[in-house]
Amino acid sequence: MQIAENVTGCTPSNTPSPFQLRELKLALPNALAKSQAKGSKLAPLQFRSLVRNGHYNGTTNGQCPGYLQCNLVVLRKSEAFDFMLFCQRNPQACPLVEVCDVGSPHPPESLAIGADLRTDIPKYSIYKGGVLEKEITDVVKEWPEDSVAFLVGCSFTYDSALLQANIPLRSVEEGKNVPMYRTNIPCCDAGSLKGNMVVSMKPIKGVDVAKEVLLTNKYPHAHGAPVCVGCPQSIGIQDLNNPDWGDAVEIRKDEIPVFHACGVTPQNILIESKVEFAITHAPGHMFVTDRLSDEKVF
Amino acid sequence: MQIAENVTGCTPSNTPSPFQLRELKLALPNALAKSQAKGSKLAPLQFRSLVRNGHYNGTTNGQCPGYLQCNLVVLRKSEAFDFMLFCQRNPQACPLVEVCDVGSPHPPESLAIGADLRTDIPKYSIYKGGVLEKEITDVVKEWPEDSVAFLVGCSFTYDSALLQANIPLRSVEEGKNVPMYRTNIPCCDAGSLKGNMVVSMKPIKGVDVAKEVLLTNKYPHAHGAPVCVGCPQSIGIQDLNNPDWGDAVEIRKDEIPVFHACGVTPQNILIESKVEFAITHAPGHMFVTDRLSDEKVF
Numbered sequence A, B: 001m002q003i004a005e006n007v008t009g010c011t012p013s014n015t016p017s018p019f020q021l022r023e024l025k026l027a028l029p030n031a032l033a034k035s036q037a038k039g040s041k042l043a044p045l046q047f048r049s050l051v052r053n054g055h056y057n058g059t060t061n062g063q064c065p066g067y068l069q070c071n072l073v074v075l076r077k078s079e080a081f082d083f084m085l086f087c088q089r090n091p092q093a094c095p096l097v098e099v100c101d102v103g104s105p106h107p108p109e110s111l112a113i114g115a116d117l118r119t120d121i122p123k124y125s126i127y128k129g130g131v132l133e134k135e136i137t138d139v140v141k142e143w144p145e146d147s148v149a150f151l152v153g154c155s156f157t158y159d160s161a162l163l164q165a166n167i168p169l170r171s172v173e174e175g176k177n178v179p180m181y182r183t184n185i186p187c188c189d190a191g192s193l194k195g196n197m198v199v200s201m202k203p204i205k206g207v208d209v210a211k212e213v214l215l216t217n218k219y220p221h222a223h224g225a226p227v228c229v230g231c232p233q234s235i236g237i238q239d240l241n242n243p244d245w246g247d248a249v250e251i252r253k254d255e256i257p258v259f260h261a262c263g264v265t266p267q268n269i270l271i272e273s274k275v276e277f278a279i280t281h282a283p284g285h286m287f288v289t290d291r292l293s294d295e296k297v298f
Helices: A002-008 A018-037 A044-052 A077-089 A155-164 A206-216 A265-272 B002-008 B018-037 B044-052 B077-089 B155-164 B206-216 B265-272
Strands: A067-076 A096-099 A124-128 A131-136 A147-153 A180-186 A196-205 A255-261 A277-281 A287-292 B067-076 B096-099 B124-128 B131-136 B147-153 B180-186 B196-205 B255-261 B277-281 B287-292
Touching: A044 A287, A067 A077, A067 A096, A067 A155, A067 A265, A077 A096, A077 A147, A077 A265, A124 A265, A155 A206, A196 A206, A196 A265, A206 A255, A206 B206, A265 A277, B044 B287, B067 B077, B067 B096, B067 B155, B067 B265, B077 B096, B077 B147, B077 B265, B124 B265, B155 B206, B196 B206, B196 B265, B206 B255, B265 B277
Parallel strands: none
Antiparallel strands: A067 A147, A067 A277, A067 A287, A096 A147, A124 A131, A124 A277, A180 A196, A196 A255, B067 B147, B067 B277, B067 B287, B096 B147, B124 B131, B124 B277, B180 B196, B196 B255
16 A cells, blocks of 8 residues: 555655565556546556556657656667767767666666666567567567667657647647658768658647747757758658658648657668667657656756 | 047947047048948947938848847827836837836937937837828927837847858848738737737748747847747738738748747837827837847846
8 A cells, every 4th residue: 555655656766675666566557547547647667567567558658747758779789889979979869868788678776766678668679780670569588688778868758848838749639659750951970870860740839839949948858949840841851741650640720840859860870870780669659767857957 | 530449349338428429420421431341330329320310211120230229119108108018018029128218319328328219210100190190210300398218129139149140131131121010919908008919020941940949039128039930820911922011021942931029019009009199110220229139138
């Protein structure tokens, strides 16, 4: 009973002991049933447990509002330096949040208590030689011994702040994944890695664009302000109704498409650079952390 | 010689004595000829002198870059309280920079050394009963004894900052006045004053919009961030090629119209509220101050 209440009120500062974590796993189904019956939102620890146990494999936009979400890239150690350099040179597309120790699937506890990156993401993509081989819901067997796991900030992080500012999210409203597009905006090369930026798109009312820019600019660790507002063709997007990843959404008369750098950029880079082996999250299916979205805001 | 050099280097901290001001007037033609021959930009004091002496009656966009420009509204004392309340309630459209003492055409020396609001603006509009009666280049005879002169911030103020950020200004490039449009965005009423906001429009590249928003947001005393980006019909603008004031400008394929609250809003309010008597600047023809644009930036 004590534990179930802890679960509901989970914050980064409530660090359960290993014993509590075991108990938690047992207590979770009840806690989840209780919180869902109340229509309340899940805390990240609950959400990750649900994912780990195979009860959720959908997209994470709109999930655990107010918490930082991350893109995942797992490479072999031999490719890790180039990718780290790539992130350093392309901070808007690839804002690096954490990097795990070699071989470890566990991010620091300060980011996500008791997390396992092999199981706690709803869906993964496996790339071989730059080609998508398969999408699966856990990567325990695929995880390489000499792995380096990178967690890259994601724009879902500020969904909650946008909603609080009365800026609705069409993808969430329509129950869809966000639309993502390849662009002609080149990233800075790093070693063997090169390619163009991928952007996500939100339809925003013309009268709300300034507010959206000012708000998202406060989240540099989650791609920050938009890279383009309107003018899709000027960044190489020919047809908004045919996204390269995710689902097309309605753009209303009083709205304009607003494009943010997207954490699928690394996947595009891995494809274009024909990297030998990589595990990533499947587009739109993020790793939900215990860190508050605003924690790094300045 | 000494004085002419002072003129060229004029800043708000260089306060000339009345004697120097007289000398200045004599020295100006030479100083102007010299600075124009060099292709250099005029300092505000030089510019105002040129205007006062009837040598310039054009628009002020692109003039004296880096200095605060202001819209002028002159009312009789009986209307002054309502207008002041209107500015207080509509700070984005009417950011109040200074208000002169009753009867005085002189703003504080800290804003503009030796300035006379009856002569130092390139063109004025006279309104009677909410109808534009005439446009003239000085208002010495029209200035009422019980005048209250209001100086309201103007978006030309950040022209220089936009240019420095590599955001070009189409109106300046095309040698035109900026296009201004009536909108359906209501202002907050104040006493007898009511009406809708007027906006100015700049074509901005889609990839530059975020930069433009973040930059202009630093100038709340000059209308701040845009009120709408794209979607002109959503704010009641039917035809961008037919502005209500100023001149239409080209919008290129990779650009989007960006709308800022405009200091012509008071004129629209005076018209819609049928104010008995008012003097204003003619749209696009501003009062150029000695105050640096960045002085109030936070």
